[in-house]
């Protein structure tokens with residue numbers, strides 16, 4: 001499998017919206033939100049391409065609270081390309097880019113019943129630090145962190 005990780009460009013907006021919709025359905029970010037995220041100077045947005053086909057993407061934002069940290073905003077892999085380590089590679093590459101900016105922590109939210117994502121994140125060293133009551137409508141979320 002010829003997998004390449006590249007910077008996501010606004011030119012890919014249509015395909016990224018299609019993948020986001022397939023992956024998150026009614027919880028998907030809107031086209032306008034994705035367009036904003038792809039063009040914001042404070043985000044890192046990467047796509048995974050298999051034989052030139054866009055198969056997944058990740059968007060992270062650099063945020064500041066008590067420390068500066070990377071916040072994973074969305075991570076998607078098209079259903080027919082799952083379990084091929086595409087998400088692991090996208091996340092790994094974002095972590096490298098955050099570290100290069102001197103950022104030492106990555107954080108994210110996940111729905112508490114999203115077993116695939118929770119397994120992926122725990123395998124990659126993320127630890128649950130909080131429960132987020134009704135973060136996704138009626139569903140609860142989990143807050144995860146990883147030291148980079």
Ligand SMILES: CC(C)(COP(=O)(O)OP(=O)(O)OC[C@H]1O[C@@H](n2cnc3c(N)ncnc32)[C@H](O)[C@@H]1OP(=O)(O)O)[C@@H](O)C(=O)NCCC(=O)NCCS
Pocket residue numbers: 023024075076077078081082083084085086087088089109110111114115116117119120121123
């Ligand atoms: C979660 C998601 C991004 C995983 O993408 P992926 O490319 O299939 O993940 P990877 O191949 O890198 O998986 C790495 C490891 O994570 C775990 N994992 C991933 N998907 C899993 C699943 N469906 N069931 C159980 N474990 C899973 C496994 O340990 C896997 O390693 P293995 O295949 O050697 O067992 C993908 O399923 C997806 O896009 N889901 C819909 C959107 C979503 O939920 N995004 C995350 C929101 S926070």
